[in-house]
Amino acid sequence: MTIPYPLALAGLALLLAPAAQAQTKLTIPQPSPTVKMREAFSTSFVELNYSRPSLKGRVAFGGLVPYGQVWRLGANTVTKIRFGEEVKLAGQTVPAGTYALLAIPGKADWTFILNRDTAQWGAYSYQQSLDVVRLSAKATKLAASQETMLLSLENVRPAAADLLLTWERTQVALPLLANPDPLVLAQIQEAMKGDKKPYLTAAQYYYNSNQPDLTPALGWLDAAIQAKPSYSAYYWKAKLLQKQGKKQEAATAANQSLELVKTDQNEVAKAEYTRLNQQLLAEVGGRK
Structure with missing residues (x-):
């Protein structure tokens, strides 16, 4: 008996499907590398978990990242920050715990947001009702451009530090204080x-x-x-x-x-x- 051509093709597709599903997974460079850092601070620690986008010839603020809109403060899933003890961030008391860290960039004035929803992808499902605190900060202009976005703790003292965002020619600092x-x-x-x-x-x-x-x-x-x-x-x-x-x-x-x-x-x-x-x-x- 001759099998009709369309049926033959369908059967061949079924035979090939498992082979296609079993193909080797490739490990390739991440366009926006993931960073997981934990730094001792005061009597405990500060953790940051975020992805680092690069300029790649693009304009960051006012271009790739619009002014006046909530931003995930990085790439991919929302940036997360964890404090091992109660701290003051930009003068506001923040209890120990893990938070989504977002921002609203401006040309000179920025707003940073600590939000309870640490599982959100980007800022697409951001809900202001879940905000823990909003923080204001001034942006400064750098002499040289930073290709890849960086979040870091700098100027670290026993119970104080600066949480810095650096990207393109913009830097924004949030003072961090503890009371150990x-x-x-x-x-x-x-x-x-x-x-x-x-x-x-x-x-x-x-x-x-x-x-x-x-x-x-x-x-x-x-x-x-x-x-x-x-x-x-x-x-x-x-x-x-x-x-x-x-x-x-x-x-x-x-x-x-x-x-x-x-x-x-x-x-x-x-x-x-x-x-x-x-x-x-x-x-x-x-x-x-």
């Missing part, structure tokens, strides 16, 4: 109840965070020295005393640190703490 003191001081209080008390680390935090009362920190260092004298404990005791304006006592502690560091077998540590103590002695008017 309540968290860290509570940790210290709890840790001092245990067997392995973090005397040195706690004293260093008191110094570096400019706590108004340094008395507890000096007590911790005295306890550490009593348990096991060390040049590092004496050095930080000298630093705390110097901050209190007790120059003679600071010089005494620095000289005790210098004596102990002489016996250290680690030449790098010996050189570093010798230099640090000599610098401190010069500052308080003690001997070098």
